[in-house]
Amino acid sequence: MTVCExxxxxxxxxxxxxxxxxxxxxxxxxxxxxxxxxxxxxxxxAINELGxxxxxxxxxxxxxxxxxxxYHLAQxxxxxxxxxxxxxxxxxxxDSIIGYFPAAEIYERELVxxxxxxxxxxxxxxxxxxxxxxxxxxxxxxxxxKPKTAS
Amino acid sequence: MKTIDKIINWSRLKSxxxxxxxxxxxxxxxxxxxxxxxxxxxxxxxxxxxKGTPRHADVLVCSGPVTKxxxxxxxxxxxxxxxxxxxxxxxxxxxxxxxxxxxxNVKSGINxxxxxxxxIPGCPASPKAILDGVIKLLASLEMKEEKE
Amino acid sequence: xRDSNKFKIPIGPQHPxxxxxxxxxVALRGEKxxxxxxxxxxxxxxxxxxAEERTYIQSLYIIERICGICSHSHSTCFVQxxxxxxxxxxxxxxxxxxxxxxxxxxxxxxxxxxxxxxHEIGFDTLLMYTWRDREVxxxxxxxxxxxxxxxxxxxxxxxxxxxxxxxxREILKGVDILEERTxxxxxxxxxxxxxxxxxxxxxxxxxxxxxxxxxxGPTARACGVARDIRKDDPYSAYAEVPFSVITDDHCxxxxxxxxxxxxxxxxxxxIRYVLKNMxxxxxxxxxxxxxxxxxxxxxxxxxxxxxVHYVKANGTEKPExxxxxxPTLANLQAVKHMLKDRYLADMPIVIAAIDPCFSCTDRMIAxxxxxxxxxxxxxxxxxxSYGIEWYRGKxxxxxxxxKEFSRRAIS
Numbered sequence: 001m002t003v004c005e006x007x008x009x010x011x012x013x014x015x016x017x018x019x020x021x022x023x024x025x026x027x028x029x030x031x032x033x034x035x036x037x038x039x040x041x042x043x044x045x046a047i048n049e050l051g052x053x054x055x056x057x058x059x060x061x062x063x064x065x066x067x068x069x070x071y072h073l074a075q076x077x078x079x080x081x082x083x084x085x086x087x088x089x090x091x092x093x094x095d096s097i098i099g100y101f102p103a104a105e106i107y108e109r110e111l112v113x114x115x116x117x118x119x120x121x122x123x124x125x126x127x128x129x130x131x132x133x134x135x136x137x138x139x140x141x142x143x144x145x146k147p148k149t150a151s
Numbered sequence: 152m153k154t155i156d157k158i159i160n161w162s163r164l165k166s167x168x169x170x171x172x173x174x175x176x177x178x179x180x181x182x183x184x185x186x187x188x189x190x191x192x193x194x195x196x197x198x199x200x201x202k203g204t205p206r207h208a209d210v211l212v213c214s215g216p217v218t219k220x221x222x223x224x225x226x227x228x229x230x231x232x233x234x235x236x237x238x239x240x241x242x243x244x245x246x247x248x249x250x251x252x253x254x255x256n257v258k259s260g261i262n263x264x265x266x267x268x269x270x271i272p273g274c275p276a277s278p279k280a281i282l283d284g285v286i287k288l289l290a291s292l293e294m295k296e297e298k299e
Numbered sequence: 300x301r302d303s304n305k306f307k308i309p310i311g312p313q314h315p316x317x318x319x320x321x322x323x324x325v326a327l328r329g330e331k332x333x334x335x336x337x338x339x340x341x342x343x344x345x346x347x348x349x350a351e352e353r354t355y356i357q358s359l360y361i362i363e364r365i366c367g368i369c370s371h372s373h374s375t376c377f378v379q380x381x382x383x384x385x386x387x388x389x390x391x392x393x394x395x396x397x398x399x400x401x402x403x404x405x406x407x408x409x410x411x412x413x414x415x416x417x418h419e420i421g422f423d424t425l426l427m428y429t430w431r432d433r434e435v436x437x438x439x440x441x442x443x444x445x446x447x448x449x450x451x452x453x454x455x456x457x458x459x460x461x462x463x464x465x466x467x468r469e470i471l472k473g474v475d476i477l478e479e480r481t482x483x484x485x486x487x488x489x490x491x492x493x494x495x496x497x498x499x500x501x502x503x504x505x506x507x508x509x510x511x512x513x514x515x516g517p518t519a520r521a522c523g524v525a526r527d528i529r530k531d532d533p534y535s536a537y538a539e540v541p542f543s544v545i546t547d548d549h550c551x552x553x554x555x556x557x558x559x560x561x562x563x564x565x566x567x568x569x570i571r572y573v574l575k576n577m578x579x580x581x582x583x584x585x586x587x588x589x590x591x592x593x594x595x596x597x598x599x600x601x602x603x604x605x606x607v608h609y610v611k612a613n614g615t616e617k618p619e620x621x622x623x624x625x626p627t628l629a630n631l632q633a634v635k636h637m638l639k640d641r642y643l644a645d646m647p648i649v650i651a652a653i654d655p656c657f658s659c660t661d662r663m664i665a666x667x668x669x670x671x672x673x674x675x676x677x678x679x680x681x682x683x684s685y686g687i688e689w690y691r692g693k694x695x696x697x698x699x700x701x702k703e704f705s706r707r708a709i710s
Contacts, residue, residue, distance in 0.1 A: 026383060028532055029596065054526075055513050056598075057624035059609045072596060072607065078532030080596055103513040103632045106339075107624070114347075129340035130256075131220045140255050140348050147255040175342040178656065179367020179448040182411065186437075189430045203680030220341045224663075250361045253352075254345035275367060275448050 003079055004030050007050060014045055031082045039085050040095075046073055047100060052081050055101040058108065060115045062143045067092040067117060087117065096121035114141040166198035167289065170208035170232075174225050175257065176215030179275035180242035184212055187278040194282060197289070205231040210288070211265075216244040216251045217258040229265045237268040237288060241281060246270045322662035327643060328669045335638045335646075337631060341662075350621040355381060355455060355590060358618060362608075363449055365623060366656045368411065370449045371397075371404045372601035373608070373623070378453045379534055380597030380610040381618075385455070385590050391536070391578040393457035398536040399470075399573045400443065400452050401599075402566045406477065407436040408602035409559045409566075412654050413484060416556065419647040420497050421687035422697040424704035425487075432480045435473045442466060457583025467574045474567045481563045488556050497695050498553035502637040502649035505550055514633040515626050516604020517562065518653045520546045521554030528600035539576075542569050552652040588616045601626050603654045627656040644689035647682055 001009070004024045011032070012019035021033040034042050046052040052073035061068040067087045074080050087094060094111075096119050097104045109128040111117040116139040130140075139145055173181050187194045188201060202208050205228045217225060229238070240261040243249035248259035261267050271284035322341065326333040346365060350358040363374040375397055382389055410433040417425030437447045443466055444450035452458050488494060504514065509522035519526050527544040529537040545561045547554040590612040597608040604626030613619040630653040637649050643666065664682055667674040677685075690696070 025593075025595070031594070053510065056596075056605065056607045057609075057622065057629075059620070059622040061611065061620050070609065072609065074532075076526070076531065078528070080532070080598070082596060101513060102511065103629065106628055106631055126336060126338050128338075129343035131340070134219070140345060173342075175344060177342070177364045177367035177370075179364070179370070182367065183447070186430060186434075189427055191431060191434050203678065215342070216344065218342060218344060220343065250364055251344045251346075251349070254349045256343050256345040274364070274446075277447060 002027065003077070004028065007079065007081070010050065011042070011045075014049075015042060018042070028079045029082070030080065031084065033084050036085055036087075039083070042083060043071065043097070043100070046081055046083065050081070051075050052079075055097075055104055055107075056080070058097075058104065058111065060111045060117060060141065062115060062141065064143060065089060067115060069094060069111070069117075071097070091118075092116070093118040093120065095119070098122070113139070115139050116142065166200060167209045167237075167285075168200050168202045168207055169210040169212050170202050170205050170228070171212045172214075172225065172228055174213055174215035174221045174245070174261065175218030176242065176244055180214035180245070180273075183275045183278050184214065184241060184281060187281045192278040192282055194285065197282075197285065199285060205229075206233065208232055209236060210285075211236065211238045212241055213238060213245050213261045214241045215261075216248045216254075217261060217264050219256050219258075222258065222264055225261075225264055238265055239269045239271060239284060239288065240267045241271045241284070242276045243272050243274045246272050249274060323646075323664040325638075325643065325646070325664060325666045326669050327666060330642055332638050332641050332643060332646070333669060335635050337635065339628070339631070347621050347623065350618050352617065354588070354616045355618060356588075358621065359453065359455075360451075362621070362623070363451065363453075366625060367448050368408050368656065369404060369601040369603065369606070371400050371452065372599050372606050373625070374450075374453045375401060375535065376597040376599035376601075376606045376608045377610065377621070377623075378455060378597075379599070380595040380608050381455055381590055381612070382586075383595035383597070384593040384610065384612045385587060387456050387584060387586055389457050390581045390584060392461075392580045393582050394536045395573050395577050396458045396460075396462060396582065397453065398540065399462070399570060400440070400450060401535065402569045402573070403436055403440055403443075403470075405566050405602045406563055406570075407433055407440070408654075409563050410436070412559060412602075412651075413556075416648065416651050419651045419683055419686070420690070420697065422494070422700060424701045428480075428704065429484070432477060435477055439470055439473045442469060454583055455586035457581070459583070461582050462577070467577075470570065470574060474570050478564065478567050481560060481567070485557075485560045485564075488560050491700065493695060493697060493700055494556075495553060497690060497697075498551065498556060498648070499549070500551055500553075501641070501645050502552040502555075502634075502652050503550055504633055504637050508636060509550075509633065512633040512636060513629055514604075515629045516601070516654070517555050517558040518604065518630050518633060520544070521558045522550045523548045526605075528598050528605050532598050534597075534599060536573060540569050540572050542572075552648055555652045589614060590616070590618075603627060603656060604629060625656055627653065630655075642689070643682070644686040647679070647686050 008022045015038055023031045052075050054074040056072040056074055059070040066089050069085050071083045096108055106128055108119045108122055112119055113127055113130045171184055240246050245261045251257045252259055269284050269288045271280050273280050322338050324336040346361055349361055362377045363370045365373045410429045414426035414429035441447050444452050504522050506522045509519045509524050523546055525544050525546050530544050542565045545558050547557045592612055592614045594611040599606045606626055607624040609622040610618055611620040634653050662679050663676050665676050
């Protein structure tokens with residue numbers, strides 16, 4: 001069994017029903033669609049039991065009827081676990097993971113600025129990457145966002 | 152040209168002091184600008200000196216397509232320079248926005264914000280091109296002097 | 300966990316008209332730094348949005364220009380992700396050529412860094428020497444690709460330029476020269492007392508903190524963390540090329556210096572191996588204009604560390620989503636941590652030591668003195684000069700070394 005198959009089996013044993021939502025497109029790459037309800041447990045299991053101790057980044061996606069977030073976690077042996085969750089498009093809100101990964105702060109600020117996703121637990125701080133005077137309700141990476149004027 | 156202008160022009164010709172500013176560039180042009188100051192290309196033999204403050208600079212050497220974050224600072228630096236002052240846009244981004252034309256957070260080049268005296272294209276502009284551009288700028292000052 | 304040291308920089312009445320934001324805010328108690336806030340985004344151009352509005356071929360040109368020092372890194376990382384989605388089997392010769400360019404890029408980047416580091420601490424002749432040597436690599440890259448930077452070597456399915464036996468010979472000659480010079484830099488870095496004194500114990504990051512804060516690249520490897528994507532998650536030809544991951548246990552700026560100069564030697568080894576074992580065959584296979592629906596995560600060990608590109612395709616000729624996480628962003632938390640409880644004079648070299656992918660030369664720093672409630676804004680040049688003077692006051696002075704270096708004739 002490959003390393004990835006092994007991890008898939010472990011996830012399947014721990015989280016009933018998750019197996020069909022785990023994809024292994026190539027060696028060292030696992031993609032998991034997690035439900036919001038199980039996400040925290042899956043996340044903690046991946047970090048504490050499966051050794052995914054390095055956060056590469058967090059990707060936000062505007063999928064029109066929902067927002068999705070992918071948490072890209074890595075093991076020291078190069079295996080990447082990409083955990084995807086979906087948030088409501090009308091009111092996207094998620095809990096911060098800076099308690100697990102302090103480095104996540106900048107990636108979460110990006111989600112706030114570029115998608116307008118609310119991140120609970122983010123401390124007060126400088127916004128990133130947009131300017132201070134950028135309107136708070138303009139989120140450039142949303143699919144329906146177009147620049148107002150030509151630059 | 153008045154006598155005092157001739158003297159200023161002459162001293163500018165002999166030793167222009169430059170300030171280098173990056174307006175959101177990818178750093179490629181900035182490195183080529185600094186490389187132009189190293190012995191292989193040796194901008195310094197033209198008397199060009201890199202200064203840290205706009206208040207003593209004659210020439211503002213600018214890279215980058217001017218992001219929204221940096222625009223105010225660019226204007227501020229330009230305003231702080233004493234007359235006569237010249238602006239050199241180094242690299243295609245500084246000239247026109249380059250590959251970033253149309254991106255939501257950039258203007259389309261330095262001259263969208265401040266007047267530019269010389270455009271040096273290239274992605275990045277090579278140190279040789281930068282040297283060439285600076286020499287042309289100095290020569291145009293000399294020609295201006297001869298005309299007046 | 301978040302520290303409870305929340306500080307607010309008092310910006311006094313001296314700066315009512317300060318319109319542009321400061322890039323760094325430092326809270327000082329006495330001479331010690333309580334904390335640093337770093338404002339990035341000055342070079343946020345909107346590349347990810349642009350990529351969604353351009354074809355894959357157009358996107359490649361903009362991705363390559365994310366950073367002018369590691370343009371091949373970004374280009375290759377992106378191309379790898381797209382090729383994975385499209386299930387393209389890139390010819391081996393192309394992978395070897397990508398590796399070759401990638402290592403030449405690492406060499407130019409590390410030499411550049413050495414010079415910049417020298418400049419930040421007042422050792423300016425090092426800048427002149429390393430950047431002179433760097434020109435050897437720049438000439439080779441221009442010879443191979445037609446440009447000194449932004450090489451445009453990659454295409455989907457392979458590379459656009461082949462390498463001739465004559466070019467290979469030129470590269471080997473260049474590598475021989477650089478190896479000699481690098482041996483000298485290693486000597487300087489590890490034996491010059493002034494350098495050791497200046498850089499040791501500065502910018503300390505423990506191994507535990509490096510792991511906790513997700514540091515990458517030489518910054519992490521200098522803390523004993525053997526993290527190198529070329530070994531951990533091989534791409535291009537790295538699975539076949541023998542080389543060592545360089546780590547160091549000093550956990551400080553000195554360690555980061557040692558890691559980079561030793562990595563240069565590994566790069567020369569890799570370049571020689573790649574040239575000697577270059578497979579025959581085509582340099583590219585044809586790639587479709589429309590990339591089938593799918594997603595992939597590309598990873599690359601750029602000179603500064605792990606570069607990550609997530610790409611989602613939707614069956615059209617434009618990407619659905621492109622997400623880039625450059626290595627400098629990953630080291631941001633680590634650098635804030637390194638500056639806590641250190642001196643203001645350390646700031647330039649500590650920041651430089653993560654090899655940041657942003658131009659520091661004109662950034663403004665707001666310094667708040669917590670005890671007196673005063674504040675001032677200085678520019679990077681002033682901070683650099685302050686650092687050099689401060690250490691001169693402690694007896695660490697590079698004027699002698701600068702004079703000595705200017706006298707020495709390096710062949």
